[in-house]
Amino acid sequence: MKTAADLRFGERGIIHSIDQLHPSARRIIEYGFTPGQVIILAHQTLFSDPLAFIIRGTTIAIRRSEAKSILVE
Amino acid sequence: MNKDREILVALAGNPNSGKTSLFNKLVGANQKVGNWSGVTVEKYEGATSHKGFKIKVIDLPGTYSLTTYSPEEVVARNFLVDEKPDVVVNVIDATNLERNLYLTTQLIDIQANLIVALNMYDEVEDQKIIIDHNQLERLFGAHMIPTSTTKNSGIQSVLDHIVDLYTGAIDVKRNKLNFSAHLEYYIEKMVEIFLTDKELSAKYLPRWLAIKLLVNDKAVYDLVRDRSVWTNVNKVLSEAVYKTGNEFNTDTELMLKEERHAFIRGAIKETVRRSNNRKKSTTDLIDSILINRITGLPIFALFMWLIFQLTFSLGEAPMLWIESAFNHLSIYMSSVLPDGMTKSIIVDGIIAGVGGVVVFLPNIMILFLALAFLEGTGYMARAAFVIDKVMHKFGLHGKSFIPMITGFGCSVPAFMATRTLKNESDRITTLLIIPFMSCGAKFPVYVLIAGTFFEQSMAGNVLFGIYLFGVIIALISAKLLKSTFFKGESEPFVMELPPYRMPSVKTLLFQMWHKAAIYLRKAGTIILFAAVLIWFASNFPRSVDIEKYYEDQRLMLELNSEYDNNKRNELKEKLRVKELAEQIEYSIVGRLGHLIEPLVSPLGLDWRLGISLVTGIAAKEIVVSTMGTIYSLGDIDENSAALRERLLANPDYNQAVALSFMVFVLLYIPCFAASIVFHREAGKWKWTFFYIFYTVAVAWLMSFIVYRISLFLLM
Numbered sequence: 001m002k003t004a005a006d007l008r009f010g011e012r013g014i015i016h017s018i019d020q021l022h023p024s025a026r027r028i029i030e031y032g033f034t035p036g037q038v039i040i041l042a043h044q045t046l047f048s049d050p051l052a053f054i055i056r057g058t059t060i061a062i063r064r065s066e067a068k069s070i071l072v073e
Numbered sequence: 074m075n076k077d078r079e080i081l082v083a084l085a086g087n088p089n090s091g092k093t094s095l096f097n098k099l100v101g102a103n104q105k106v107g108n109w110s111g112v113t114v115e116k117y118e119g120a121t122s123h124k125g126f127k128i129k130v131i132d133l134p135g136t137y138s139l140t141t142y143s144p145e146e147v148v149a150r151n152f153l154v155d156e157k158p159d160v161v162v163n164v165i166d167a168t169n170l171e172r173n174l175y176l177t178t179q180l181i182d183i184q185a186n187l188i189v190a191l192n193m194y195d196e197v198e199d200q201k202i203i204i205d206h207n208q209l210e211r212l213f214g215a216h217m218i219p220t221s222t223t224k225n226s227g228i229q230s231v232l233d234h235i236v237d238l239y240t241g242a243i244d245v246k247r248n249k250l251n252f253s254a255h256l257e258y259y260i261e262k263m264v265e266i267f268l269t270d271k272e273l274s275a276k277y278l279p280r281w282l283a284i285k286l287l288v289n290d291k292a293v294y295d296l297v298r299d300r301s302v303w304t305n306v307n308k309v310l311s312e313a314v315y316k317t318g319n320e321f322n323t324d325t326e327l328m329l330k331e332e333r334h335a336f337i338r339g340a341i342k343e344t345v346r347r348s349n350n351r352k353k354s355t356t357d358l359i360d361s362i363l364i365n366r367i368t369g370l371p372i373f374a375l376f377m378w379l380i381f382q383l384t385f386s387l388g389e390a391p392m393l394w395i396e397s398a399f400n401h402l403s404i405y406m407s408s409v410l411p412d413g414m415t416k417s418i419i420v421d422g423i424i425a426g427v428g429g430v431v432v433f434l435p436n437i438m439i440l441f442l443a444l445a446f447l448e449g450t451g452y453m454a455r456a457a458f459v460i461d462k463v464m465h466k467f468g469l470h471g472k473s474f475i476p477m478i479t480g481f482g483c484s485v486p487a488f489m490a491t492r493t494l495k496n497e498s499d500r501i502t503t504l505l506i507i508p509f510m511s512c513g514a515k516f517p518v519y520v521l522i523a524g525t526f527f528e529q530s531m532a533g534n535v536l537f538g539i540y541l542f543g544v545i546i547a548l549i550s551a552k553l554l555k556s557t558f559f560k561g562e563s564e565p566f567v568m569e570l571p572p573y574r575m576p577s578v579k580t581l582l583f584q585m586w587h588k589a590a591i592y593l594r595k596a597g598t599i600i601l602f603a604a605v606l607i608w609f610a611s612n613f614p615r616s617v618d619i620e621k622y623y624e625d626q627r628l629m630l631e632l633n634s635e636y637d638n639n640k641r642n643e644l645k646e647k648l649r650v651k652e653l654a655e656q657i658e659y660s661i662v663g664r665l666g667h668l669i670e671p672l673v674s675p676l677g678l679d680w681r682l683g684i685s686l687v688t689g690i691a692a693k694e695i696v697v698s699t700m701g702t703i704y705s706l707g708d709i710d711e712n713s714a715a716l717r718e719r720l721l722a723n724p725d726y727n728q729a730v731a732l733s734f735m736v737f738v739l740l741y742i743p744c745f746a747a748s749i750v751f752h753r754e755a756g757k758w759k760w761t762f763f764y765i766f767y768t769v770a771v772a773w774l775m776s777f778i779v780y781r782i783s784l785f786l787l788m
Contacts (some may be wrong), residue, residue, distance in 0.1 A: 007489055007654065009366075024565035029327065030138055031567050032172060034334045042357075043364050043570075047462035050366070050471075056171040059360075059570040061458045063465070066565055 004053065005067035007041040013072030014038055021069035024062075032056045033070055079127045080239045082158070085149060085180060086164035087173050088135035089451070089571035091192045093117075094222040095164050096132040097580065099231070109134075109148045115492075116148075123232040126239070131158070137172075139179040141292050143495045145258065153183055154277065159184035160235050167197045167204065167219070168572075170345060174337045177213060178250050182281050183503075186245050187215035188234050194219035194227065212340045214248020249280070252332050256325070259313035260284060263306050270302045274701030286310055287325040356451075356572040364455050364570075373459045376452070377478055384440045384482055391435035399428030422608030426691075427601055431593070433483055433746075438589050440479060440486045444583040447578025454568050461566055467548045470494060471566065473503040477547065478512030481540075484747040488754045489588060498559035502551055504755055508743045508768050509547035511540050514693035518738050521697055525717045526731035533731075544741050544772065592750075604716050607691045607745075610661040619659060623652040662687055669762040676737065676776040677730040677784075686737060692744040729785050733780035741772035 007013050015037045018025050021027055032055055033039070043052035049064035078388055084099075086092040098105075100119030107116045118131040133152060134145035141147050153161065163180055165173035191197070197204060197219075206217040217235055220227030234774060237243040237441055251257060260283045267279035277296070285293035286306070297303055317325045403424045410416040447453045453472075461471030472493050480487035489506045494500040523535040626648055657663050666684030673683045681700070689696040701716055720726055742748060742765055752761040 018327075020324070024567065026326065026330075027142065027565050027567050028138065029330050030142075030175075031569075032175070032334065035332050043360060043458075044366055045364070045459050045462060046366055046370050049462045049465075050458055052458065052570055057169045058172050061454070061566065061568045063461070063566045067568065068115055 001071045001073070003059065003068045004039060004041070004070035005051065005064050006070050007039075007072065009041055009044060012038055012040040016071040016073045019069040019071065022066070023065045025069060028062065031060055032058075033060075038055060039070075039072070078125065080160060080235060081158045082128055082130045082160045082162060083152060083156075083158040084130060084132045084162050084164055085153065085176065086133075086135060086192075086678065087137050087166065087176060089163050089569065089574075090135065090166040090173060092135055092164040093132065094473060095162075095190060095192060095220060095228075095231075096130065097577075097583075098222050098225070098228050099128075100130050114144050114148050121232070124236045126236050126631055128232070138176055139183075140288075141290065145495065147292075153180075153185060154281075159186060159239050160188060162188045162190055162231060162235070163215070164190045164192050164220075167191040167194050168200060168202065170204070170559060171337060173761060174213070175333060176342070177215070177335050178336065181214065181248065181250050182278075182284055184247065184249075184278055184281075186238055187213075188231065189213070189217045189240065190220045190227070191217055192220050195221040195224045195412045201347075205344040207339065207448065208344045210246065212248070212343070213369065214246040216243070216246060229739070250333070250336060252329065255317070255321070256287065256313075256329060256332070259287070259309055259325075260482065262309045263679070266302050266305045267297075268437050270300055272302055273297070273302070280339065281534055284329065287313060287604070288329050289326050290336055293523045355571070359573050360455070360570070363452070364459060368600065369455075369459045373456055375448070376456070377475070380440065380443045380447075383443060383558060384479075384486075388435040388439050395432050395434065396428070399424060399431070403428075407545060417612065417755055418605065418608055422605050423601060426605070426607065433485060434589060434592065436483055437486050437489075437592055438585050439673055441489075441588040441625050442581060442585040444475065445581045446576065448493070449574070449581060451571045451573045454570050457566075457568065458570065465566075467551045468559075469503065469551050470496070470499045473499065473551075476503050476507060477510055480507040480512060484508060484510075484743040485592065485750050486588075489591070491754055498555075501760055502554045502559060504751060504760070505554060505764055505767060506547040506550045506650060506765075508747075509550065509740055509771075511542045511543045511739050512693065512743060512747075514744065515738055518693065518696050519735055521700075521730045522720075522735050525720050526726070527730050535735075539735055539739055542736065542775075546775065550767075550771070591753075598607055607662075607688070610665075611657055611663075611688065612661055614661045619655045623648055657684070672773075675780075676733045676773070677725075677736060677780045678737070679725055682730075682734055686741070689738065690745060691740055692746070693738065696738060729780050729783040732783050733776045737772045737776040738777045739772075740768060740775055742768045767775060 001016065002013070003043060004013065004015075015035050017035050018029060018033060022028075037055060040054040041051060042054045043061075044050075050061045051064060051067050052059050052061040053067075084092055084096055096117060097117065097629065103121065104117060104119030107118070108114065109116045114134050118130065119132075120127060120129045122128065131152065133149040136143070136146045136149050139146060139150040139153070141150070152158070161180060163177050165177065167173075177187075177189060191204065204218065210217045216238070218227055218230050218234060220231060222228075234243070238245060260280060261288065262277040263283035267274050267282055273282075273296075274776030282293055282297060286297070287310070297306065313325055317328055318325060321328065351668070360370060403420045406420050406424065407416065411420065429559065444453075446455065453475075456475065459471075460474045464471050464473050473491075475493070476487045476490040479490050484507055488504060491500050491503050491507075494503060504599045519536050519539055523532040523539075527535050629646065630636070630644055630648070633641075636644065658666075662684060665687050666680040669683045669687070670680040671680075673686070678686075685696045685699045688699045697716075700720075743751075748761070748765075751764055752758075755761060755764070
């Protein structure tokens with residue numbers, strides 16, 4: 001399945017689930033990355049890491065490695 | 074005013090919710106800043122009076138939730154749970170209820186006497202969002218008051234509500250957040266057991282304890298695991314964890330968090346109407362340039378360069394004023410005080426010592442004004458976003474960049490700037506590598522040494538090489554520290570990029586003044602003491618023999634009729650400086666130089682350079698002037714031709730020694746003032762000792778390697 005890290009610039013996705021084994025999973029959920037939520041990849045740096053997503057009306061930046069723990073559909 | 078006329082109020086809210094602006098509106102200038110005990114999180118408190126009550130307001134650090142991920146969260150949570158403030162005002166950004174209400178649900182859990190300030194309500198109206206706050210009040214069980222700090226509205230209403238809630242004129246609304254029947258079953262079971270422990274349940278809400286156990290909260294676990302009720306509670310907890318995994322294929326923590334989010338989403342669906350055509354906001358527009366893939370990095374570099382330039386070029390003039398003010402003061406004091414110890418201690422010790430510290434004040438004020446501006450507008454988070462990848466390669470956080478680059482100017486503000494790093498291991502690592510970023514005060518040393526021992530055309534390259542060497546050592550150190558001491562403790566990079574806002578001038582000036590005040594307070598106390606100590610160590614013990622010898626010499630000079638007055642004065646001055654050189658060698662500092670000679674001789678350094686390094690601990694500016702004293706040249710600067718001749722004349726000195734000395738100066742402990750600030754920011758003696766040991770050890774090792782290699786290559 002696709003992860004949030006695979007989204008193209010400006011593309012939107014719906015969160016399917018969070019890989020709970022990822023060490024930052026709890027933190028990501030705390031910031032509102034929960035199943036069913038719509039996310040849009042809004043900004044990326046020259047290195048394509050970190051990535052900034054629009055979620056629940058705010059822009060949240062996370063590292064690529066963390067974005068990989070977010071499965072989207 | 075008697076005690077029960079005083080109301081203790083805590084302000085809680087997310088970062089960027091306008092909490093600090095509301096705090097400023099509530100208490101005005103009547104506020105003070107301290108530190109929460111044990112952590113380097115700033116504690117703002119203030120007071121105001123309303124309807125005959127004294128209202129004491131504590132501005133809790135901004136947090137997204139009440140877990141224990143960061144020191145901010147721990148501080149906020151402990152205050153709410155342990156101090157039980159009379160009223161809690163939850164400040165939320167009403168344009169973004171969905172995120173902000175998450176914290177509100179946790180404030181409901183602790184059954185705080187809650188008032189919710191729907192802040193930035195003017196923006197809500199601008200964006201044509203309609204919020205049904207009556208319904209929101211019913212759902213959350215808290216008074217909801219629209220406020221706007223820019224429009225100055227709702228502030229009085231907040232104060233009215235605080236007093237009325239305290240006196241009971243209006244009801245405390247209470248509503249518990251109901252989770253799914255599955256979770257509630259276990260929560261209630263645990264609550265029943267907790268209630269049998271009278272002591273524990275009097276202190277903490279049983280329901281809160283139960284919820285926290287379900288989300289694997291370590292702090293709450295530590296609280297209850299030694300109680301006799303624990304065995305029974307643990308049985309219920311284990312069952313809950315097992316059943317949740319079995320029946321729902323998830324864990325209790327995740328389930329609880331998702332239910333919280335679901336509750337909020339439901340509440341918003343019910344109460345908020347947004348106009349559908351959400352146009353591209355100004356923030357999106359600015360961001361499309363500032364953190365654009367292509368332009369983001371160059372713009373970031375430009376901003377950093379600007380800050381650096383402003384700090385040191387704008388700061389130069391006031392620095393000169395301060396310097397000359399202290400000069401005048403010392404000239405004046407010299408003229409009014411009688412010769413002797415008291416005069417020397419005041420002029421050479423106190424005025425010179427404190428002056429040397431106060432002189433950095435303009436830099437500090439400008440830098441922190443600029444940083445407060447970046448933070449206040451919201452760019453700081455973007456800066457970290459843009460540079461994070463590079464920093465992360467070395468185990469650092471995007472936010473480490475600004476303190477590091479500040480270190481090129483002066484370590485003092487650089488150490489202070491590490492406060493933006495929330496994770497302890499990131500902060501300590503950054504603190505420990507800042508000394509390797511060569512500060513401005515070390516520059517004269519390089520100019521003198523490189524200029525003396527290298528050709529004009531080479532000196533510039535040597536200078537650049539030294540700076541680069543420092544950066545490399547800093548990055549390697551970071552990697553090393555992160556893979557040993559702080560293994561696996563790296564903070565995930567999860568950061569909100571808040572909407573751009575114009576910070577108020579008042580807030581900016583207040584933050585600048587606050588940093589300046591911290592610095593000045595140190596200058597007036599510990600640094601004053603250190604200045605006297607260093608003065609003492611370089612003046613005592615005094616040799617009576619040396620004194621007597623020069624006394625005789627001066628007498629002979631007076632009696633010698635061969636010289637005219639000019640010549641006599643010139644010779645007198647030479648004698649004075651020579652005496653100074655011999656006395657300093659005899660003093661504690663001089664003896665220390667001799668004592669450490671065996672330690673520095675493997676680096677090619679003699680006792681003279683050793684002494685310079687010892688006095689350099691006080692301030693790097695002193696390194697050059699100490700050499701001047703030792704070489705009997707009186708007060709000199711790095712351009713002194715006389716000192717250069719003397720250095721070149723010494724047969725033991727060569728290019729290898731020069732490199733070794735510069736590398737040592739580059740890497741060892743920054744000045745005393747900086748070390749004090751380091752200790753303050755690191756917070757534990759353990760780190761201060763490690764910082765001293767590490768910088769000196771690295772300096773020694775690198776000097777040794779550089780010396781040996783260059784001996785081999787150059788000689």
